[in-house]
Amino acid sequence: MAEEKKYKTGKAKKTLSVDVLKYVSKYYIEANRAKKKGSKPICYHTSLDPIEIDYAMGIIPMLPENFAAICGALQIAPDLIEVAEQRGCPSDLCSYFKNHFGYMEGGKDLPSMKDAFDMNLIVLPDPDIVCSLRNICRLHPIWMRQVARFYNVPAFTMDAPQLHPKTSLSKIDDHYIEFGVSQLKDYISFLEKHTGRKFDMERLSETVALSDRLSKIFEEIYELRKVTPCPVGGEDLNSLVFFLVTEAGSQEAVDVAQGILDEVKDKVRRREGALPEGTEEAHRVSFVGIPPWHDMATAFTYMQKYGATSVDEIYVRAFSGFAGRMDPSHPLESLVRKYFFIYPTTTEQALRLINIEDITGYGIDGFICWNLTTCRLISTLIARLKAMYDLFNIPYVTCDADQVDPRQYNVEQVRNRLDAFFENLEE
Amino acid sequence: MYVAGVDSGALTTKAVILGDGKVLSHEIVLTGMGGKAHEVVEMALSKADLSTDDLAFVVATGYGRINVPFAAKQVTEITCHGRGAHFLIPTTRMIIDVGGQDSKVIRLNEQGNVVDFAMNDKCAAGSGRFLEVMANALEIDLEEMGKLSLRSKKTVEISSTCTVFAESEVISHIASGIPKEDIIAGIHRAIASRVAGLFFSKVRRKVEQDSVVMTGGVAKNIGMIKSLEEEIGIRIIVPPKPQIVGALGAALIAQEECFM
Ligand code: SF4
Numbered sequence: 074m075a076e077e078k079k080y081k082t083g084k085a086k087k088t089l090s091v092d093v094l095k096y097v098s099k100y101y102i103e104a105n106r107a108k109k110k111g112s113k114p115i116c117y118h119t120s121l122d123p124i125e126i127d128y129a130m131g132i133i134p135m136l137p138e139n140f141a142a143i144c145g146a147l148q149i150a151p152d153l154i155e156v157a158e159q160r161g162c163p164s165d166l167c168s169y170f171k172n173h174f175g176y177m178e179g180g181k182d183l184p185s186m187k188d189a190f191d192m193n194l195i196v197l198p199d200p201d202i203v204c205s206l207r208n209i210c211r212l213h214p215i216w217m218r219q220v221a222r223f224y225n226v227p228a229f230t231m232d233a234p235q236l237h238p239k240t241s242l243s244k245i246d247d248h249y250i251e252f253g254v255s256q257l258k259d260y261i262s263f264l265e266k267h268t269g270r271k272f273d274m275e276r277l278s279e280t281v282a283l284s285d286r287l288s289k290i291f292e293e294i295y296e297l298r299k300v301t302p303c304p305v306g307g308e309d310l311n312s313l314v315f316f317l318v319t320e321a322g323s324q325e326a327v328d329v330a331q332g333i334l335d336e337v338k339d340k341v342r343r344r345e346g347a348l349p350e351g352t353e354e355a356h357r358v359s360f361v362g363i364p365p366w367h368d369m370a371t372a373f374t375y376m377q378k379y380g381a382t383s384v385d386e387i388y389v390r391a392f393s394g395f396a397g398r399m400d401p402s403h404p405l406e407s408l409v410r411k412y413f414f415i416y417p418t419t420t421e422q423a424l425r426l427i428n429i430e431d432i433t434g435y436g437i438d439g440f441i442c443w444n445l446t447t448c449r450l451i452s453t454l455i456a457r458l459k460a461m462y463d464l465f466n467i468p469y470v471t472c473d474a475d476q477v478d479p480r481q482y483n484v485e486q487v488r489n490r491l492d493a494f495f496e497n498l499e500e
Numbered sequence: 501m502y503v504a505g506v507d508s509g510a511l512t513t514k515a516v517i518l519g520d521g522k523v524l525s526h527e528i529v530l531t532g533m534g535g536k537a538h539e540v541v542e543m544a545l546s547k548a549d550l551s552t553d554d555l556a557f558v559v560a561t562g563y564g565r566i567n568v569p570f571a572a573k574q575v576t577e578i579t580c581h582g583r584g585a586h587f588l589i590p591t592t593r594m595i596i597d598v599g600g601q602d603s604k605v606i607r608l609n610e611q612g613n614v615v616d617f618a619m620n621d622k623c624a625a626g627s628g629r630f631l632e633v634m635a636n637a638l639e640i641d642l643e644e645m646g647k648l649s650l651r652s653k654k655t656v657e658i659s660s661t662c663t664v665f666a667e668s669e670v671i672s673h674i675a676s677g678i679p680k681e682d683i684i685a686g687i688h689r690a691i692a693s694r695v696a697g698l699f700f701s702k703v704r705r706k707v708e709q710d711s712v713v714m715t716g717g718v719a720k721n722i723g724m725i726k727s728l729e730e731e732i733g734i735r736i737i738v739p740p741k742p743q744i745v746g747a748l749g750a751a752l753i754a755q756e757e758c759f760m
Contacts, residue, residue: 444621463701468616471618471619471621473621485563486602489563489576489577489602490619492574492576493577493578493579493614493617496575496576496578496579496614497578497579497613497614497615497617500579500613500614
């Protein structure tokens, strides 16, 4: 008999018909099958790496961060994190990293893993190579180096330059782009050398076109969420991030996203909102931060009792909408623009993230900021955002949590803050 | 018409009975010592020669508010402290409440409505729990801390912001023979500086005299008030029974509900 879970699962109620977990499982099963047969190499990545190149070369990108989010949602992250801590990781180190580190260091064989993954359906196949682009988080390349040492596989790190604060994203100096392109070319040589696969620029143009189409569909979904009632809530958008993070460049992601877009359009036509039937949309909020995957019910469903719904999430938009259109006839340059110049490396992107005007189109009443104990990147972003909200007198509330570690979380305290926030919005 | 407000906190449960807009009685009982919400309300009612049948509406607040089945409405402490403080001191614009789990700073408008609030992060430093842990380490009663600290000649520095680390710091200060009053003054300053950070994050314009009010049980600690006043640079007003401000606010909301 399965042991009772130490932490209660908090699943949010979804409003779209798409079964994301089905696609996630399929992705992992296919990756494991390919690994077994040796038909396709597996490359581990950190998030916001140019995985379109992998797709163009028939390599399967796997993201331990995505894996951590799944473990968080399935409530097994704490067990893996405990293994990592027993191996010497401090409690305030990134829990995404510790989830994976614990998995590598023996957590994979824990009984809770076997139960939770329902006969091992979601198992991370071992990597053949690893890669990281130093664009958003300083931990990323270090993480991949650890993985490379553990599995004794080749590692590649790309560097993203820090743009001058005054640089505009529409006028990035050529030398920055050239540097990025040279990094991508080195990455391609690395892949060719270690996988024996040949790179084809035409194929890359195709995957870049697919990736662009995917981003465009998400932008359209976000545009449609500006209507009242909002047709789809943040609980759905956050789980859809899987396609943006792991499948940018694949046909499947575009097909699924197109189906979702059609469903959302249909809901708008029928004036069907994300809230349960009979609940009027009284408040529209913007969700800031990586969601606490272990308690999506508190993050999203709890606010429904106030007639509130999340209509905007910068975490999801950061993966789709900020890059601008990609040009498949210049695939490498497009990838550099998409991946090298994002929030931590540019001032303009940071400003766009916190651009209140960008956000006011959604008719937002306030912001719910999820300050993440073990994610420095999000915590620093939130500090900056709060100063901006104060300046514009926009209501916000801060909830302290962690992306996957429920031990760093007090649900009563968080719900109390949400109650106070909505009570005062109502006043 | 009679209404009640009940504040179910981790440490104490408080009840206030209002009759025609006036406070008729109140009661404060340790939550762990039979301080069940309905018993506390009944105690307060009997002081006013009333019974539960006389109550037209009950509002519950505090962390335990959802476990008060006889309350018709649940409201957070933020709103209730705002309402209660403004009723007692109409000039209130900023409220400081150092609670057991959370420290809060609440900003009000002229009507007494909450316009903004901030709470400490999830760490216990800067909360009432921090004080409790330190009182234990010093082997003194929580209530004694305030008066003792006023005798301090030289406040010691408590540099840790983590409760557990700060506790070991306190123990090492005791071991090195530093007088308790100096350690307590240091503890107060450590909390005050964290609360002041919250306070200034919510200050919008010049803070007027008589506009800052402290509520909650910690407001009875005179040493804490002194440290906070030093940190924020303005006099803090403490209502006569600061612990019941939340319950009072709940009762005032109950009264409004009756007129709605
Ligand atoms: S610290 Fe934050 S940004 Fe960095 S890997 Fe962890 S979750 Fe991602």
